[in-house]
Amino acid sequence: MTDLTRLSAAELAATLAAGEASSVEATRAHLDRIAAVDGDVHAFLHVNDEDALATAADVDARRAAGEELHPLAGVPIAVKDVVVTQGMPSTAGSKILEGWIPPYDATLVERIRAAGLPILGKTNMDEFAMGSSTEHSAYGNTHNPWDLDRIPGGSGGGSAAAVAAFEAPLAIGTDTGGSIRQPGAVTGTVGVKPTYGGVSRYGLIAMASSLDQAGPVTRTVLDSALLHELIGGHDPRDSTSIPEPLPPLVEAARQGALGDLSGLRVGVVTQLQGEGYQPGVLARFHESLELLTKAGAEVVEVSCPSFDYALAAYYLIMPAEASSNLAKFDGMRFGLRVEPTDGPVTAERVMAATRGAGFGDEVKRRVVLGTYALSAGYYDAYYGSAQKVRTLIQRDFAAAFAKTDVLVSPTAPTTAFPLGEKLDDPLAMYLNDVATIPANLAGVPGISVPNGLSDDGLPVGFQILAPAKADDRLYRVGAALESALESTWGAPLLSRAPEL
Amino acid sequence: MSTISRDEVARVAALARIDLRDDEVDRLAGELDVIVDSIARVREVATPDVPATSHPLPLTNVFREDVPAPALPVADVLAGAPDAQDGRFAVPQILGEE
Numbered sequence: 001m002t003d004l005t006r007l008s009a010a011e012l013a014a015t016l017a018a019g020e021a022s023s024v025e026a027t028r029a030h031l032d033r034i035a036a037v038d039g040d041v042h043a044f045l046h047v048n049d050e051d052a053l054a055t056a057a058d059v060d061a062r063r064a065a066g067e068e069l070h071p072l073a074g075v076p077i078a079v080k081d082v083v084v085t086q087g088m089p090s091t092a093g094s095k096i097l098e099g100w101i102p103p104y105d106a107t108l109v110e111r112i113r114a115a116g117l118p119i120l121g122k123t124n125m126d127e128f129a130m131g132s133s134t135e136h137s138a139y140g141n142t143h144n145p146w147d148l149d150r151i152p153g154g155s156g157g158g159s160a161a162a163v164a165a166f167e168a169p170l171a172i173g174t175d176t177g178g179s180i181r182q183p184g185a186v187t188g189t190v191g192v193k194p195t196y197g198g199v200s201r202y203g204l205i206a207m208a209s210s211l212d213q214a215g216p217v218t219r220t221v222l223d224s225a226l227l228h229e230l231i232g233g234h235d236p237r238d239s240t241s242i243p244e245p246l247p248p249l250v251e252a253a254r255q256g257a258l259g260d261l262s263g264l265r266v267g268v269v270t271q272l273q274g275e276g277y278q279p280g281v282l283a284r285f286h287e288s289l290e291l292l293t294k295a296g297a298e299v300v301e302v303s304c305p306s307f308d309y310a311l312a313a314y315y316l317i318m319p320a321e322a323s324s325n326l327a328k329f330d331g332m333r334f335g336l337r338v339e340p341t342d343g344p345v346t347a348e349r350v351m352a353a354t355r356g357a358g359f360g361d362e363v364k365r366r367v368v369l370g371t372y373a374l375s376a377g378y379y380d381a382y383y384g385s386a387q388k389v390r391t392l393i394q395r396d397f398a399a400a401f402a403k404t405d406v407l408v409s410p411t412a413p414t415t416a417f418p419l420g421e422k423l424d425d426p427l428a429m430y431l432n433d434v435a436t437i438p439a440n441l442a443g444v445p446g447i448s449v450p451n452g453l454s455d456d457g458l459p460v461g462f463q464i465l466a467p468a469k470a471d472d473r474l475y476r477v478g479a480a481l482e483s484a485l486e487s488t489w490g491a492p493l494l495s496r497a498p499e500l
Numbered sequence: 501m502s503t504i505s506r507d508e509v510a511r512v513a514a515l516a517r518i519d520l521r522d523d524e525v526d527r528l529a530g531e532l533d534v535i536v537d538s539i540a541r542v543r544e545v546a547t548p549d550v551p552a553t554s555h556p557l558p559l560t561n562v563f564r565e566d567v568p569a570p571a572l573p574v575a576d577v578l579a580g581a582p583d584a585q586d587g588r589f590a591v592p593q594i595l596g597e598e
Contacts, residue, residue, distance in 0.1 A: 101580060210556060240555070309544070309545055319535075332589060337582035353519050357519075364524065365528060367518060368509065368518065369532060369534070371516040385539065385542045385543060386546070388553075394553060427534060
């Protein structure tokens with residue numbers, strides 16, 4: 001019998017629709033896989049087994065009754081713990097939300113439930129999505145399925161590891177500076193950051209509101225397109241949500257898989273390669289460019305000089321917005337409340353004691369940084385100046401997209417590093433996101449597609465960026481690259497991952 | 501040598517309502533230099549003629565009809581509160597003694 005955990009989401013959906021397996025069988029297969037391997041991987045913070053099986057049984061009954069179902073109905077999914085889920089713990093990887101059960105669903109969770117996808121559980125992450133390795137989770141490390149002694153990327157290391165370890169065919173991530181795409185690169189999975197406003201932020205526990213965006217984490221480009229179409233589109237509860245309908249994404253992925261990119265102009269960003277990028281990462285990058293050329297694309301070099309300032313601008317804007325967003329975790333209305341050990345028990349002193357006890361080191365660092373940048377006398381010089389760099393980066397993107405259809409780069413400069421290696425060096429940790437941050441600052445969409453193994457035998461990702469609201473181009477080019485790579489390899493990259 | 505003093509870190513942490521231990525203040529005083537370095541870097545190009553961008557995509561204000569819609573049940577909301585009383589959040593003393 002087919003191992004249901006090894007199928008892509010599209011294949012599993014077809015298997016369910018053909019009546020060759022039930023959603024209960026598929027959901028149970030994934031729950032069994034979680035029970036077997038998650039002790040080693042630790043991708044999940046909460047496993048939602050009973051509720052997932054109940055959803056699966058309901059979908060099976062509706063299918064048996066001949067009801068028309070969503071194409072992904074019955075296909076299980078994992079959700080990053082920064083997304084609120086009614087009746088299910090949602091900690092965002094923080095002790096300050098330990099035990100809190102949200103009274104409502106995020107819009108994207110509502111859409112997942114309405115379509116009948118069983119939710120397998122909530123995935124591990126850096127606390128409040130602050131990190132690039134998932135080592136800043138208050139609930140322990142997630143391990144990379146390719147090498148359990150290495151990081152799975154971050155902040156969405158749990159979602160990427162769950163999908164890479166065949167614990168879930170689909171997962172939800174969020175990306176503020178690369179937290180979907182960089183974990184995708186280092187685990188050999190596909191990750192998409194949609195156009196800002198393309199997927200509702202209602203019900204995401206915010207880090208930096210002008211940068212945060214939720215998106216798909218999957219094993220194939222087509223699966224990301226299917227999930228993106230399910231969760232995306234306008235939501236009146238998010239005032240930054242784009243009112244126009246999404247472009248046809250699944251159609252773009254299917255068309256791209258045919259392998260013809262004639263007439264497509266691909267821009268290689270000069271600033272996103274070279275120094276700091278491992279030779280193996282660059283070697284795979286150049287091989288992928290050759291495959292795009294063979295498929296008919298024209299590859300040109302484009303310069304985006306302001307990208308050199310993106311990291312500095314990001315590390316002013318992100319903490320400033322985070323310090324403001326995290327002010328609500330004050331021990332008054334939900335979550336942890338800690339009373340001071342001595343002195344009067346006033347609200348102000350309870351807030352400070354609660355935040356001192358409930359936040360981890362990286363969160364404290366960024367909140368203090370952001371508070372400093374926003375404090376009297378510094379606001380214009382810090383936040384204001386960083387916002388000017390944002391303008392310059394948007395201008396660079398506009399100029400580059402006037403000459404090209406998509407821009408490309410390696411997703412991350414290195415493969416997965418050993419756990420603990422960069423934990424005491426925040427600046428080295430931040431460099432992981434050097435290629436992914438410009439897209440967040442400009443609001444443009446990006447995808448990471450696995451494009452091979454480096455010399456150390458670990459996966460590498462290829463990033464494709466498109467103009468805002470042209471997410472369909474990610475899927476067309478991503479699917480074309482994926483199909484060219486897989487015909488070279490003879491099998492998907494993840495078939496080469498070690499047995500767990 | 502860090503540019504941001506221990507006192508400055510303690511002042512900002514108080515503004516942010518975070519109790520820090522002494523060793524945390526020491527560590528942060530060193531690490532906050534990243535912001536000084538970032539601002540020096542950003543200032544190389546953030547000249548007066550460049551307008552600031554606050555949002556990635558152009559936005560216009562969003563209006564909707566002012567009609568009542570269902571809200572979350574009070575009991576559900578208070579179920580996650582550290583303390584509640586008479587259908588309200590119960591919080592520690594807010595005003596001083598005098």
